[in-house]
Amino acid sequence: MGYHIGLDFGTTNSIVSYWQDGKLEAFQYGGENGQKYVPSFIAYDDEFIEIGKSARTTATNHPEVPSYGNFKMDLPLDDQFSNRYDSNKTPQSVTTDYLRELLLSRENSYSFQAQQGPIAGLVVSVPEIWQRDISNRGRERLQTLIAQHLGLEEQLIQLVSEPVAAAAYYAWETQQRQQETQDPPFExxxxxCDMGGGTFDVSLCRVYGENKVEVLYFDGQGDRGLDAAGVAFDRRCVRLAYQQKHGSSPDENSTEFLHLLQQFEAVKISGHDKYSKKIKNYLKSPQDLAEQILYSFNGYRLNHKQVQEAFQPIAEGIQRVMKRVTTWLKENNTTCDRLFLVGGFSQFLLVRNTILDSLGNHLNREQIERQFNLIESAFAISYGACLIANGLVQPSETYIHSLGITVQWVDGETIKISEKDIPLVQGGTYLDDLISVKFADIPPLASFQVNEPLQLTLWVDPKSRGTPLKLELKDTVKLPQASSEDKWRVGMRVNRSHIAYLVVESLCGRKRGEYELGNIIAQLFPSFVLFE
Incomplete structure (x- = not known):
């Protein structure tokens, strides 16, 4: 026995939810006096590890203690923390330590396992860009550390895109409410639209009753990392306030700047309703109210004009994404019946207005979902992941990239040897149809020496646009032989977390080797890129 839980592993905060007595519950880290929002922050005080709010406090009061925040967005990258930290730790090791303390630690009496009980199943939400950008290794690395480093291989059900998880919660919750009011079920x-601390992702989903959600289209700008959402806005605001007061730019890696960020975030969140009203008034008369002070924190002040300046790069990013969304809606003659805004930063009035203005005639203002309160919208991703973990909602997703191998082909009439591309994963196929291995329809490969590399050429067509790239796998695929007469067949599969595998299987002994393709595919690309 145990709990099937959903984890919203966020850039700034993480939320764990579980199903108990027929209800969704948000886990409270720290017991009765703890928090349901657990800051994605960790501090290493000698041999003692702290996470969450206490880790932030330690980092503020003891700058000599190594600490890390926003490390989720570093997971897909190759360097350690060389750009932002003086440390030999890696994003993978820090993420592992954070999740162990949050979920499993026996020494930490606040962990989920210590407070609630064992974990029987786990669904973790991730940025949508981690699937759409084929060179991104975030999903593979997160799966590896959860399965191997945390020992949760059997418990890990899948990684799911954050907006898909939110759509799953929306589908389930609206059906529950309509059953109570006896209204017709929404379809x-x-x-x-998911705007959090580090990414802006969108997903258009078709809701079929309460148990099925089909993903029709997804987009976003998660490739921009920390420049794309709430963290970037907070940093720009604090930077502008600091420059105004001191006449110079702050050291953004200093303890002072970190402390100011925490104070600004606390003021912004605690006064959300008040500041929303002020911004509404400003937007009605921007010229008259531009110099009016909006935020005040620890002797620093920001007026409306400065806040608008800090938000402008994010507004431009939202507009780029929403332009692609509206183009897709028009080209596919598809409607947008409801708008569901999730993620902490999506509740910021300037974010909401920019999204609505970008949608234009594709959505009436009345169609924005208002029956969900601020807390429910913030918990939507974690709740949706929990519903999926418990089998209460089944998302239906497709794998968008096409993959295959290139083989030497002999023309029987002319005895001419040429290359032939054999598709093994066709973009646009539902994940349920890719779970089983599809083997290449070619003659079996001949035997080879023990541990001798199998020569294969992999091809990848990002987003299935008809422009495949090829990579010869010289030293990657190695298998022990079952016998000197062995022959092999080659295939591919994709799991529910959108992670693709190359499979080489013997025909005699049925021995199998599987190779995760994330690191291999990444060799085809110069860096972390998004294909437009």
Whole structure:
């Protein structure tokens, strides 16, 4: 026995939810006086590890203690923390330590396992860009550390895109409410916009009753990392306030700047309703109210004009994404029936207005989902992951990239040897149809020496646009022989976390080797890129 839980592993905060007595519950880290939002922050005080709010406090009061924040967005990258930290730790090791303390630690009496009980199943949400950008290794690395480093291989059900998880919660919750009011069940297209600390992702989902959600389209700008959402806005605001007061730029890696960020975030969140009203008034008369002070924190002040300046790069990013969304809606003659805004930063009035203005005639203002309160919207991703973990909602997703191998082919009439591309994963195929291995329809490969590399050429067509790239696998695929007469067949599969595998299987002994393709595919690309 045990709990099937959902984890919203966020850039700034993480939320764990579980199903108990027929209800969704948000786990409270720290016991009765703890928090349901657990800051994605960790501090290493000698041999003692702290996470969450206490780690932030330690980092503020003891700058000599190594500490890390926003490390989720570093997971896909190759360097350690060389750009932002003086440390030999890696994003993988820090993420492992954080998740162990949050979920499993026996020494930490606040962990989920210590407070609630054992974990029987786990669904973790990740940025949508981690699937759409084929060179991104975030999903593979997160799966590896959860399965191997945390020992949760059997418990890990899948990684799911954050907006898809939110859509799953939306589908389930709206059906529950309509059953209570005896209204007809909602079926239609929901555009989920997820704006959190580090990414802006959108997903257009078709809701079929309470148990099925089909992903029609997804987009976002998660490739921009920390420049794309709430963290970037907070940093720009604090930077502008500091420059105004001191006449110079702050050291953004200093303890002072970190402390100011925490104070600004606390003021911004605690006064959300008040500041929303002020911003509404400003937008009605921007010229008259531009110099009016909006935020005040620890002797620093920001007026409306400065806040608008800090938000402008994010607004431009939202507009780029939403332009692609509206183009897709028009080209596919598809409607957007509801808009569901999730993620902490999506509740910021300037974010909401920019999204609505970008949608234009594709959505009436009345269609924005208002029946969910601020807390429910913030918990939506974690709740949706929990519903998926418990089998209460089944998302239906497709794998968008095409993959295959290139083989030497002999023309029987002319005895001419040429290359032939054999597709093994066709983009646009539902994940349920890719779970089983599809083997290449070619003659079996001949035997080879023990541990001798198998010569294969992999091809990848990002987003299935008809422009495949090829990579010869010279030293990657090695298998022990079952016998001197062995022959092999080659295939591919994709799991529910959108992670692709190359499979080489013997025909005699049925021995199998599987190779995760994330690191291999990444060799085809110069860096972390997004294909437009």
């Amino acid at each position: 239609g297209n929901v555009l989920v």
